[in-house]
Structure formats: structure tokens, C-alpha cells
Amino acid sequence: MKKAIMILMAMMMVLSVSAKDDRVSVISGDGKVLTESGKTATLEFDYTNTVVEKGDKLMDYLKKRGEEFVKDWPEMAASARNRFIEAFNKKNKKGVQVVTTDKADLKMKIVIEKLDLGSAAVSVVFGGRAGSAEITGKLIVSDNGGNKLAEYELFEIRGNGSYDFTEEKRLGTCYENVAKMIVKASK
Numbered sequence: 001m002k003k004a005i006m007i008l009m010a011m012m013m014v015l016s017v018s019a020k021d022d023r024v025s026v027i028s029g030d031g032k033v034l035t036e037s038g039k040t041a042t043l044e045f046d047y048t049n050t051v052v053e054k055g056d057k058l059m060d061y062l063k064k065r066g067e068e069f070v071k072d073w074p075e076m077a078a079s080a081r082n083r084f085i086e087a088f089n090k091k092n093k094k095g096v097q098v099v100t101t102d103k104a105d106l107k108m109k110i111v112i113e114k115l116d117l118g119s120a121a122v123s124v125v126f127g128g129r130a131g132s133a134e135i136t137g138k139l140i141v142s143d144n145g146g147n148k149l150a151e152y153e154l155f156e157i158r159g160n161g162s163y164d165f166t167e168e169k170r171l172g173t174c175y176e177n178v179a180k181m182i183v184k185a186s187k
């Protein structure tokens with residue numbers, strides 16, 4: 001019985017690792033635009049229509065949880081954004097680099113359609129990627145004239161879990177994985 005459970009768990013791990021790679025795909029344009037050396041890009045995260053648990057809009061969800069959550073959100077989102085930039089630039093050293101200035105060659109806009117901030121309790125009990133933050137959305141890459149060069153689908157991308165006990169850390173590792181998968185899908 002133990003042997004069968006171990007085999008089943010190993011198969012699930014293999015499937016989850018291979019499934020992870022198809023979570024980002026270029027759905028229009030050419031993703032190679034992000035591989036161009038010497039180019040820079042600005043980055044915007046759009047939470048305007050983000051839906052969280054039980055179908056609430058992000059700000060409604062935060063308000064239901066309390067004023068402290070509303071107040072903490074901008075800092076949490078900025079921290080996760082910074083982790084995205086660091087991971088993207090590190091993985092894409094020879095390609096486009098994200099800058100924090102207003103001037104750049106390209107604009108990257110990540111539209112978060114669905115957001116799950118995960119659960120520390122689930123992370124502790126089940127470990128692994130269980131309880132991780134998860135996003136679904138789109139990345140739109142455009143030039144300075146607003147012409148869309150590429151669009152990516154981001155589908156149910158999770159963070160690493162296990163030791164990410166705060167929402168900020170869970171969202172940060174999720175965004176790190178988003179960055180790495182975008183770079184991989186661009187090649």
C-alpha cells in the first residue's frame with residue numbers, strides 16, 4: 001500500500017512540474033520582442049477588474065477583511081511587483097530589462113483577472129505548492145505608440161508555497177514564477 005501511494009505521489013509531482021511550463025503562452029504577436037538585447041520596458045500591474053475569492057472585486061474583498069488590509073495593499077502589491085522585476089531581469093539578462101523610470105522602449109502591462117492570495121494554514125499542513133498565491137490574467141507588451149506587439153495568457157500560476165506564511169511572501173513568489181515563465185515562453 002505504501003509503495004502504491006509513493007508511486008501515485010511521484011506521478012502527481014511529475015505532472016505538476018510538467019504542467020507548470022504551459023501556464024504561460026503567447027496568444028498573439030511575437031514573444032521574441034522580450035528577447036531583444038539592449039531594450040528596456042516599464043511595468044504596470046492592472047488590478048482594475050481583478051476578482052478574488054468568492055467572486056468579489058479586489059477592493060471589495062480587502063474592505064470586507066478590514067481597513068488594515070486596504071491600507072496594506074499598496075505596499076504588498078509594490079513588494080510583489082519588485083520581486084517580479086528582480087526575477088524577470090535576472091532570468092532575461094540578455095533580453096529586455098524592466099526599469100522603474102517612466103521612459104523605456106516598451107510597455108509591459110499585466111492584467112490580473114483572478115487572484116487567490118493563498119492560505120498559510122494550507123501551506124503548513126500540506127506543504128509544497130499547496131496554499132500558494134495564484135493568478136490568472138494577461139501580459140500585454142506594446143511599444144511607446146500603444147501598438148500591441150505581443151499578448152500572453154497567464155493561467156493559474158502559483159507561487160512556491162511551503163514557507164510563504166504571509167500573503168505578501170505568497171504573492172511575491174507567485175510573481176517571481178510569473179516572471180520566469182514569461183521569459184521561458186518568449187524564447
